[in-house]
Amino acid sequence: MIVNPILPGFNPDPSICRVGEDYYIATSTFEWFPGVQIHHSRDLVNWRLAKRPLDRASQLDMRGNPDSGGIWAPCLSYADGLFWLVYTDVKRIDGNFKDAHNYIVTAPSIEGPWSDPVYVNSSGFDPSLFHDDDGRKWFLNMVWNHRSNSVGGQPKHPAFAGILLQEYDAEAGKLIGEVKNVFAGSPHGLVEGPHLFKRDGWYYMTVAEGGTGYSHAVTMARSRQIDGPYELHPDVYLFTSKDTPNATLQRAGHGQIVETPEGAIYHTHLCSRPLPGTRRSPLGRETAIQKCVWKEDGWPYPETGSPVPEVRVPAPTEAEPAPPQAKEHVFNGNTLPEEFQWLRTPHPERIFTFTGSALRLIGRESIGSWFEQALVARRQEHFSYRAETELDFQPTTYQQVAGLTAYYNRHKFHFLAVTWHEELGRVLTILSCPGDWPDGRLSFPLEEPVKLPEEGRIGLAVEVREAELQFFYKTDGGWQPVGPVLDASVISDEGGRGEHGSFTGAFVGMVCFDTSGSAIPADFTRFAYHPETDG
Numbered sequence: 001m002i003v004n005p006i007l008p009g010f011n012p013d014p015s016i017c018r019v020g021e022d023y024y025i026a027t028s029t030f031e032w033f034p035g036v037q038i039h040h041s042r043d044l045v046n047w048r049l050a051k052r053p054l055d056r057a058s059q060l061d062m063r064g065n066p067d068s069g070g071i072w073a074p075c076l077s078y079a080d081g082l083f084w085l086v087y088t089d090v091k092r093i094d095g096n097f098k099d100a101h102n103y104i105v106t107a108p109s110i111e112g113p114w115s116d117p118v119y120v121n122s123s124g125f126d127p128s129l130f131h132d133d134d135g136r137k138w139f140l141n142m143v144w145n146h147r148s149n150s151v152g153g154q155p156k157h158p159a160f161a162g163i164l165l166q167e168y169d170a171e172a173g174k175l176i177g178e179v180k181n182v183f184a185g186s187p188h189g190l191v192e193g194p195h196l197f198k199r200d201g202w203y204y205m206t207v208a209e210g211g212t213g214y215s216h217a218v219t220m221a222r223s224r225q226i227d228g229p230y231e232l233h234p235d236v237y238l239f240t241s242k243d244t245p246n247a248t249l250q251r252a253g254h255g256q257i258v259e260t261p262e263g264a265i266y267h268t269h270l271c272s273r274p275l276p277g278t279r280r281s282p283l284g285r286e287t288a289i290q291k292c293v294w295k296e297d298g299w300p301y302p303e304t305g306s307p308v309p310e311v312r313v314p315a316p317t318e319a320e321p322a323p324p325q326a327k328e329h330v331f332n333g334n335t336l337p338e339e340f341q342w343l344r345t346p347h348p349e350r351i352f353t354f355t356g357s358a359l360r361l362i363g364r365e366s367i368g369s370w371f372e373q374a375l376v377a378r379r380q381e382h383f384s385y386r387a388e389t390e391l392d393f394q395p396t397t398y399q400q401v402a403g404l405t406a407y408y409n410r411h412k413f414h415f416l417a418v419t420w421h422e423e424l425g426r427v428l429t430i431l432s433c434p435g436d437w438p439d440g441r442l443s444f445p446l447e448e449p450v451k452l453p454e455e456g457r458i459g460l461a462v463e464v465r466e467a468e469l470q471f472f473y474k475t476d477g478g479w480q481p482v483g484p485v486l487d488a489s490v491i492s493d494e495g496g497r498g499e500h501g502s503f504t505g506a507f508v509g510m511v512c513f514d515t516s517g518s519a520i521p522a523d524f525t526r527f528a529y530h531p532e533t534d535g
Contacts, residue, residue: 284505
């Protein structure tokens with residue numbers, strides 16, 4: 001059986017592509033660098049990270065992009081001996097404007113080399129590229145109408161003004177011919193995320209609707225002509241959780257069809273798993289997959305007959321899901337472990353390097369910066385986990401801070417930090433921003449900082465048990481708790497700004513900042529992530 005979600009922890013907007021026996025899923029990475037995650041599988045059950053293709057300045061520079069800006073809704077396809085990746089770089093998300101720029105990169109294999117981007121348009125986000133069987137290529141994206149009251153985290157239907165279609169000339173690297181608005185969506189509204197699939201002369205369009213919160217849905221329509229008119233699916237929604245608040249997988253929407261070599265079809269979709277008894281999803285929007293069947297009316301339907309997404313789904317072949325594994329790293333090499341990313345900058349040498357015995361973070365701007373901050377972290381993939389690290393850090397001013405953070409964005413994080421105090425010298429403190437949007441004001445849960453030895457390494461740890469977070473530290477002895485139990489649920493999509501305001505997921509990792517401008521380093525010798533199996 002396939003056990004959903006197949007890509008746990010912040011892997012939204014799945015675009016699936018099959019090449020021979022190999023399946024690939026591309027997901028959004030927003031402000032995290034390198035851009036776009038591509039996972040690979042041969043059985044639809046077990047997936048591994050294969051590539052993050054947008055990994056250099058000529059492809060992507062997100063310095064200054066806001067929280068939850070950056071790479072939205074990639075589309076991965078294969079044609080003419082090449083992989084084609086279409087993506088949006090969103091430079092603004094608040095107010096009436098989105099400032100969303102769409103690009104295409106190509107590669108002969110998933111591993112690369114991936115080309116520099118070709119600019120396509122900026123009329124809206126969620127682009128996709130469809131390769132028709134006559135050799136023509138068609139570019140789709142939703143069109144954004146700024147003449148509405150859809151502002152910030154309050155999406156309104158008039159801003160989502162339909163799905164645009166235009167032919168793409170790959171040789172010339174540009175759109176050609178007439179641009180046409182081919183689909184306005186269903187009455188549910190907020191149409192976005194278009195993908196096309198062709199079968200028996202029909203063009204099937206999958207879109208996302210209802211916003212990416214708890215009213216999200218996968219809506220389907222079809223037409224004999226690629227430019228419409230499109231008729232809605234008899235059930236309108238292929239998948240949705242909007243009417244089943246007790247379903248395990250919530251916020252189901254935004255996905256794509258794939259066909260197996262044997263002709264079976266599956267449909268990916270994003271989803272989330274709120275903490276029990278809450279509407280908060282620290283793991284962000286994850287990727288799931290459902291089995292579908294064609295019926296006599298020529299439409300696909302969920303195999304279960306219900307649009308409510310299933311946790312356990314029949315797999316196309318015999319395969320067992322791999323159990324969750326602890327990850328422990330000693331930083332004695334010169335490469336970053338694959339699960340780690342950083343924020344925004346295409347110049348990682350400015351924020352981290354390797355000493356041969358440690359990962360050295362170079363203190364730059366504050367933990368709240370949108371430009372250049374030394375924060376290297378990995379996704380939280382389980383409701384409960386323990387993470388540990390060890391660092392050597394010698395601050396000489398309170399403006400120099402390094403440590404371990406449970407982080408979502410600039411207004412949602414908890415940070416166990418080594419810093420300096422005028423009277424106590426080197427100390428341990430906690431910086432917390434429990435959802436204070438838009439200002440991002442800090443709180444300091446420790447009444448008094450903890451005095452540390454003047455020199456030597458410090459061990460830092462965090463345990464998250466669903467909605468509760470506890471920090472720990474050690475010097476020469478064993479682990480000791482430090483500070484009160486903090487609210488882990490705020491480090492979630494819905495924490496702080498609310499349901500439609502943030503689109504990534506919780507991370508845990510290492511951070512160093514130096515707002516004095518001295519660029520003091522912090523050396524992290526190890527990092528461990530120990531999951532607890534979710535029920």
